[in-house]
Amino acid sequence: MKKLFFILSILLAIFLLQACNKSIVERNMEFAALNPLKTDVNAGEWKPVLLTGPTEFPVPVPAATNTPAYVSEINEIKGWQRNLNQTQKNTIAYWSAGAILRWNEILRELVAKHNIPPYQNPDGTYPFPSAANPFAYPIFPFSNPPYAARAYAYVAAAQYDALIASFYYKKLYNRKAPYKIDNGVQPLVPQNDLGSYPSEDAAVVGVTVELLKLLFPADLDYIQQKADEHKLYRILAGANVRSDVEAGEALGRTVAQKFTARARTDRAGAAIGTATLWAQMESQTAATGEMPWISQDLPKRPPMLPLFGKVKTFLFDSLTMVTDISAHAPPSTNSLQFKKEADEVLYYSKNYDRNRIEIVHFWADGVNTYTPPGHWNAIASEDFVKQRFSEVRWARNMALLNMSLMDAATVCWSTKYKYFNPRPTQFNPDIKTWTGLPNFPSYTSGHSTFSGAASTILGYIIPAKATAYNDMAKEASLSRLYGAIHYRSDCDSGLVCGKKVGSYAIARAVTDGADF
Amino acid sequence: MKNIKSIRIIIIFCSVFSFYSSFAQTDIDAIMMNKKQFCAGVMYGSGSWKNYWEGTNKRDNANLGTVSTKEYMLQGNYGVTNKLNVLFSLPYINTKATAGTMHSMKGLQDLSLFIKYMSLKKKIGSGTFSAFTIGGLSFPTTNYVADYLPLSIGMHSTNLSFRGMLDYQISNWFATISDTYIQRSNIKIDRTSYYTNELHYSDEVYMPNATSFNIRTGFRNNRVIAEAVFNKWTTQGGFDISKNNMPFLSNRMNSSIIGFNGKYNFKKDGEFSFTGGFNSAIAGRNVGQTTHYNIGAFYLLDFNKKKKIIASKS
Numbered sequence: 001m002k003k004l005f006f007i008l009s010i011l012l013a014i015f016l017l018q019a020c021n022k023s024i025v026e027r028n029m030e031f032a033a034l035n036p037l038k039t040d041v042n043a044g045e046w047k048p049v050l051l052t053g054p055t056e057f058p059v060p061v062p063a064a065t066n067t068p069a070y071v072s073e074i075n076e077i078k079g080w081q082r083n084l085n086q087t088q089k090n091t092i093a094y095w096s097a098g099a100i101l102r103w104n105e106i107l108r109e110l111v112a113k114h115n116i117p118p119y120q121n122p123d124g125t126y127p128f129p130s131a132a133n134p135f136a137y138p139i140f141p142f143s144n145p146p147y148a149a150r151a152y153a154y155v156a157a158a159q160y161d162a163l164i165a166s167f168y169y170k171k172l173y174n175r176k177a178p179y180k181i182d183n184g185v186q187p188l189v190p191q192n193d194l195g196s197y198p199s200e201d202a203a204v205v206g207v208t209v210e211l212l213k214l215l216f217p218a219d220l221d222y223i224q225q226k227a228d229e230h231k232l233y234r235i236l237a238g239a240n241v242r243s244d245v246e247a248g249e250a251l252g253r254t255v256a257q258k259f260t261a262r263a264r265t266d267r268a269g270a271a272i273g274t275a276t277l278w279a280q281m282e283s284q285t286a287a288t289g290e291m292p293w294i295s296q297d298l299p300k301r302p303p304m305l306p307l308f309g310k311v312k313t314f315l316f317d318s319l320t321m322v323t324d325i326s327a328h329a330p331p332s333t334n335s336l337q338f339k340k341e342a343d344e345v346l347y348y349s350k351n352y353d354r355n356r357i358e359i360v361h362f363w364a365d366g367v368n369t370y371t372p373p374g375h376w377n378a379i380a381s382e383d384f385v386k387q388r389f390s391e392v393r394w395a396r397n398m399a400l401l402n403m404s405l406m407d408a409a410t411v412c413w414s415t416k417y418k419y420f421n422p423r424p425t426q427f428n429p430d431i432k433t434w435t436g437l438p439n440f441p442s443y444t445s446g447h448s449t450f451s452g453a454a455s456t457i458l459g460y461i462i463p464a465k466a467t468a469y470n471d472m473a474k475e476a477s478l479s480r481l482y483g484a485i486h487y488r489s490d491c492d493s494g495l496v497c498g499k500k501v502g503s504y505a506i507a508r509a510v511t512d513g514a515d516f
Numbered sequence: 517m518k519n520i521k522s523i524r525i526i527i528i529f530c531s532v533f534s535f536y537s538s539f540a541q542t543d544i545d546a547i548m549m550n551k552k553q554f555c556a557g558v559m560y561g562s563g564s565w566k567n568y569w570e571g572t573n574k575r576d577n578a579n580l581g582t583v584s585t586k587e588y589m590l591q592g593n594y595g596v597t598n599k600l601n602v603l604f605s606l607p608y609i610n611t612k613a614t615a616g617t618m619h620s621m622k623g624l625q626d627l628s629l630f631i632k633y634m635s636l637k638k639k640i641g642s643g644t645f646s647a648f649t650i651g652g653l654s655f656p657t658t659n660y661v662a663d664y665l666p667l668s669i670g671m672h673s674t675n676l677s678f679r680g681m682l683d684y685q686i687s688n689w690f691a692t693i694s695d696t697y698i699q700r701s702n703i704k705i706d707r708t709s710y711y712t713n714e715l716h717y718s719d720e721v722y723m724p725n726a727t728s729f730n731i732r733t734g735f736r737n738n739r740v741i742a743e744a745v746f747n748k749w750t751t752q753g754g755f756d757i758s759k760n761n762m763p764f765l766s767n768r769m770n771s772s773i774i775g776f777n778g779k780y781n782f783k784k785d786g787e788f789s790f791t792g793g794f795n796s797a798i799a800g801r802n803v804g805q806t807t808h809y810n811i812g813a814f815y816l817l818d819f820n821k822k823k824k825i826i827a828s829k830s
Contacts (some may be wrong), residue, residue, distance in 0.1 A: 378709060
């Protein structure tokens with residue numbers, strides 16, 4: 001008995017010690033201040049996504065650093081730096097990890113927040129979020145995976161173009177950083193030799209806020225608060241004077257217009273389809289003798305964004321998508337092959353395995369998460385931090401990744417609604433899933449397509465991790481079979497298709513001027 | 517053996533405080549085992565809910581139908597001294613939803629250990645007043661999946677509980693009141709990011725602590741117990757499930773339940789006893805509106821008796 005008490009009291013003591021401190025250190029709060037290995041001073045020559053060139057939107061000549069206007073801006077920095085409080089120091093620590101990084105995180109957070117399917121109406125139909133009235137329930141948007149993929153892509157591509165323009169004018173005007181002009185200004189971020197006008201951070205703020213107004217209009221208060229904090233941080237840190245920030249922000253806003261104009265006409269707005277279309281998809285599939293997809297949600301929910309496959313792609317045209325990228329037809333739902341694959345899903349449904357469940361849940365990225373594209377952004381970000389890319393290279397790599405992910409969504413969704421294949425749980429009701437079942441047709445797997453695309457372009461960006469990314473993509477793909485969400489064909493074809501999408505991103509990357 | 521202390525039963529109050537019935541099983545009555553007595557038994561419980569509180573909004577969900585939980589539990593109580601008891605319980609749990617596609621879950625859940633000390637016992641007026649302090653430790657016995665609400669079998673946190681309890685009995689009528697503070701450890705989940713009111717980049721989830729207030733009153737002698745129970749579980753923090761979202765482990769789960777328990781000993785001071793109980797949630801937040809019943813059978817081993825037998829043989 002004494003022994004038992006002794007063991008118990010030891011256990012209690014250990015537990016108490018641990019229990020005292022329940023604070024959690026989150027990975028993204030441990031990132032050091034960005035100190036790029038290369039400044040990429042010539043990034044103004046890189047190939048933009050939508051801009052005709054870096055000078056499409058001119059940036060006015062800055063005031064000379066010996067003018068009273070500039071001196072008063074230097075004095076503003078000194079004034080702030082004299083009395084920095086802890087909150088301001090925390091702001092510097094947070095934002096100095098990188099502008100592209102932090103705004104990508106903010107976007108992931110907005111996606112996760114809004115990735116919740118709307119609750120049904122009393123009559124069993126479903127309401128849709130409205131961009132025109134974003135605050136009414138359901139709050140706009142429902143940032144499901146295709147919506148999210150598109151949001152990440154527009155923001156990243158626009159940030160990239162804004163930074164190309166910003167870097168062009170930095171080199172052209174070569175106004176030195178405040179801490180290089182005046183010894184009284186302390187550099188509270190790592191120093192570099194880039195021109196400080198226009199501010200690259202502010203260019204990111206300007207372009208991102210404009211895009212987010214379109215993509216997440218119900219969260220403008222939060223977005224604006226982050227933007228103000230970010231701009232102020234540059235001044236607090238002695239890295240930019242106010243006119244650097246203002247010029248950068250103005251440039252970013254102008255660049256954003258090209259992207260918002262594209263977004264308004266890229267056909268995503270019509271991707272929801274109509275009740276007639278949903279019924280047609282079912283009846284047309286049935287007419288071919290195949291079993292059509294039926295929503296497994298109760299009450300039955302309209303299929304998720306059935307016309308997203310028509311959304312304008314970034315990396316290739318629609319003809320290339322059909323001729324070179326799209327998946328071949330799935331096995332017929334009447335075939336022995338299909339039955340065999342359904343039996344395989346049944347096996348994974350019936351046989352609980354803790355290690356497989358871990359894989360399923362690690363990659364699930366379902367409701368209220370940043371979606372699979374967001375997961376690949378998180379993976380990329382944590383690896384990019386270690387690579388110490390310049391802001392403009394961060395933007396370029398994020399743009400490549402996210403254009404791949406969005407185009408993967410387009411390819412995958414076009415396939416899903418072309419074949420309108422039933423989920424395993426519909427084909428065989430004995431199949432139960434280990435994670436939430438998405439409300440759209442089965443073939444091909446979205447996770448597999450996203451992961452194939454992301455792992456391919458990331459393997460190009462960080463060749464040393466190419467094998468690791470490939471393994472992760474395979475695991476992400478198989479996680480959907482293990483979860484009893486998808487047949488093996490869905491996963492295999494999705495992965496192949498995604499890799500092809502990724503190869504188009506590589507084709508762009510080798511010619512965009514950043515890698516030579 | 518002849519007095520109330522020796523009633524060889526632990527009446528378990530299954531605090532149904534989360535989506536599934538959770539068995540941070542508590543020893544929450546004023547009954548003590550005598551020195552060197554060991555009472556052990558098995559219990560079967562079943563709880564289910566159709567409606568739940570999404571935040572404070574009560575709703576049902578056609579994609580879940582009715583969510584049910586079945587528990588098979590081993591438990592025991594040993595008298596170290598007449599005033600100091602140690603207790604344990606270990607449930608095997610099986611969850612299921614009648615609708616939707618989500619797979620059921622099953623497995624061994626958390627081992628709970630309690631030390632129960634009767635610090636005071638004295639005649640006050642025409643009755644007997646007693647005071648208790650109870651310390652508990654529970655921890656998961658398997659690597660079960662917690663991040664699968666509402667169908668996970670438990671929360672996978674390691675819990676430390678401290679309870680103060682007062683009891684007053686006049687003749688065969690009693691009332692017991694207790695309050696418990698539950699310190700919960702953080703938990704690890706299978707994903708590296710999750711959303712509460714904001715996005716977190718960690719596989720560790722902060723688990724808010726909780727309190728549990730309990731009143732029970734009724735008839736009690738050494739053959740029969742019949743009691744009514746009220747329990748209020750309050751999570752100290754956490755967040756509400758947003759509209760049409762899935763529940764999460766660190767939700768603010770609150771629950772008020774009322775119930776009735778009974779125990780019957782077939783023979784006066786016999787080895788076998790049987791228990792049964794029923795309870796139902798009357799208010800809640802981020803939990804299912806559970807109704808729950810349980811039945812159990814227990815057996816007493818008296819090591820004092822055995823010694824006597826051995827002694828007489830020799």
